Amino acid sequence: LREPVAASAPGKVIITGEHFVVHGSYAVAAAINKRATIEISESNSGSSIVYSNKTRSPLFLNDGRFVAVKKVARSILEEYGKGGESIALSISSEIPDGSGLGSSAAVSIATAASLLRFLGRNDDYDNISKFASLGEKEVHGNPSGIDISACLNGGIILFNKKSGAKPVPMDRAIQLLVVFSGKKRRTKSLVEKVSERRKDYPSFFENLTGAMSFLSLDVVDALTSGDLPRLGALMTLANASLSWIGVSTTLLDQLVERANAKGSYGAKLTGAGGGGSIIALPKPDLATSILKSIGQNFRFSFLTSLPQKGLTWEE
Numbered sequence: 001l002r003e004p005v006a007a008s009a010p011g012k013v014i015i016t017g018e019h020f021v022v023h024g025s026y027a028v029a030a031a032i033n034k035r036a037t038i039e040i041s042e043s044n045s046g047s048s049i050v051y052s053n054k055t056r057s058p059l060f061l062n063d064g065r066f067v068a069v070k071k072v073a074r075s076i077l078e079e080y081g082k083g084g085e086s087i088a089l090s091i092s093s094e095i096p097d098g099s100g101l102g103s104s105a106a107v108s109i110a111t112a113a114s115l116l117r118f119l120g121r122n123d124d125y126d127n128i129s130k131f132a133s134l135g136e137k138e139v140h141g142n143p144s145g146i147d148i149s150a151c152l153n154g155g156i157i158l159f160n161k162k163s164g165a166k167p168v169p170m171d172r173a174i175q176l177l178v179v180f181s182g183k184k185r186r187t188k189s190l191v192e193k194v195s196e197r198r199k200d201y202p203s204f205f206e207n208l209t210g211a212m213s214f215l216s217l218d219v220v221d222a223l224t225s226g227d228l229p230r231l232g233a234l235m236t237l238a239n240a241s242l243s244w245i246g247v248s249t250t251l252l253d254q255l256v257e258r259a260n261a262k263g264s265y266g267a268k269l270t271g272a273g274g275g276g277s278i279i280a281l282p283k284p285d286l287a288t289s290i291l292k293s294i295g296q297n298f299r300f301s302f303l304t305s306l307p308q309k310g311l312t313w314e315e
């Protein structure tokens, strides 16, 4: 009998550059304090099964459930399994689906890490990333790779498609407020919507993509020097650009307004938009009171300090 193996990976927020990163700009992303854990053990029923506390589904059945996890696990079994393995794959996640907080990246990474180790195969970061990306592609279409990089490496990263991820060194921790609007959305259709906008305004869009790249580099400066007012202002400016490309919504803009009005240095939608979540940079002494006030109406709201750990194998 093989020993069970468990691994966990964090969700993520994008601090600046989402969408524009798909078109070549720099972006900044960070792992957060909500995680997804996957445990693999031998199945005693003779067939492979995926389950969470809510539901269960056979690994080789296409029923629309656990799409990313199944894609990753099947790909690994195809490449490395001897055909005879039947596994029980259990998912427990603190990251809501469709919240823009990297749930599919986190479960994809934790699945790849735990299954590769369970089978005694190469579980270095490159191989984990390769298989985890297959899960992301299954749900996101044509991802830039930033979610996988942020959740695997942890910390805060500066990312672009050409050069990949560079860690952003931090002297001091900072605190971010995350608010899930409650409205789920699909990254894939939002990425497609942005491509339409680009077709209508090709030069304008190209220039704005360049501007967002410079803005992300400024964000790295503000983060490393601990300049919170500057960081907040850049976040709010990034939100205005995301609005222009059509991925914000009235609800998200209202949440940004509220977070600012209650005492944040800045706020913006995070991830694909169209719903999902916002992040705000609260003035440190007001963080708890802003959370309390917004959390009354938006139950999945929390503070996270940055940086946070990436992938870990659990005992």
Ligand code: MEV
Residues within 6 Å of the ligand: 014, 017, 018, 019, 020, 021, 022, 100, 140, 142, 143, 144, 145, 146, 147, 187, 191, 271, 272
């Ligand atoms: C989603 O977290 C970030 C997007 O830029 C898509 C991607 O980069 O793959 C919207």
